Amino acid sequence: QQQVKQSPQSLIVQKGGISIINCAYENTAFDYFPWYQQFPGKGPALLIAIRPDVSEKKEGRFTISFNKSAKQFSLHIMDSQPGDSATYFCAATHSGTYKYIFGTGTRLKVLA
Amino acid sequence: SQTIHQWPATLVQPVGSPLSLECTVEGTSNPNLYWYRQAAGRGLQLLFYSVGIGQISSEVPQNLSASRPQDRQFILSSKKLLLSDSGFYLCAWTLTGSTGGGGANEQFFGPGTRLTVL
Numbered sequence: 001q002q003q004v005k006q007s008p009q010s011l012i013v014q015k016g017g018i019s020i021i022n023c024a025y026e027n028t029a030f031d032y033f034p035w036y037q038q039f040p041g042k043g044p045a046l047l048i049a050i051r052p053d054v055s056e057k058k059e060g061r062f063t064i065s066f067n068k069s070a071k072q073f074s075l076h077i078m079d080s081q082p083g084d085s086a087t088y089f090c091a092a093t094h095s096g097t098y099k100y101i102f103g104t105g106t107r108l109k110v111l112a
Numbered sequence: 113s114q115t116i117h118q119w120p121a122t123l124v125q126p127v128g129s130p131l132s133l134e135c136t137v138e139g140t141s142n143p144n145l146y147w148y149r150q151a152a153g154r155g156l157q158l159l160f161y162s163v164g165i166g167q168i169s170s171e172v173p174q175n176l177s178a179s180r181p182q183d184r185q186f187i188l189s190s191k192k193l194l195l196s197d198s199g200f201y202l203c204a205w206t207l208t209g210s211t212g213g214g215g216a217n218e219q220f221f222g223p224g225t226r227l228t229v230l
């Protein structure tokens with residue numbers, strides 16, 4: 001119930017294409033859903049986050065879509081660039097816990 | 113602005129040797145602090161978290177321990193390293209009172225320490 005299931009494990013996209021990474025959760029108490037971007041040898045960097053009171057949040061080329069009824073959320077990277085090649089992690093947490101539950105990560109490669 | 117530091121950046125240690133990794137946060141007070149481990153090509157495993165000085169919660173009861181001697185300092189230790197302790201160790205922080213709800217939920221990561229146990 002505490003798991004966050006992330007898919008796909010790896011993704012190859014052409015430059016200019018749309019990258020889509022999906023996450024699903026079971027615990028309906030989760031109320032904060034961040035996405036992190038991690039380059040090799042670096043710590044994860046907070047990319048964008050959403051709360052369940054909205055269905056979509058956009059920051060530049062990055063969009064989170066949130067489906068509360070399906071208990072799913074996804075990251076869309078529009079106009080994907082080679083510089084977006086990294087590992088992406090979704091996460092979830094909720095009031096009353098200090099823990100953040102992370103997905104297993106998606107390794108994205110954008111071909112030039 | 114807040115900054116998180118970790119050192120050393122890389123470390124190669126023999127099996128059975130002790131370990132001490134340090135994490136410090138600047139620009140905030142009473143943060144919640146976290147230690148994660150990331151195996152090569154894998155996800156993030158929460159090891160410890162702390163919500164205050166001297167308060168440590170352990171998620172993985174192995175040969176690792178953590179301490180928080182000062183408000184913004186978090187230390188990860190081991191008395192005897194195992195081969196399986198190799199990995200990328202990440203420290204992270206959130207604002208105090210960040211229990212997942214409300215407005216202050218962002219968790220920020222440090223640059224990490226690459227530990228290789230031989």
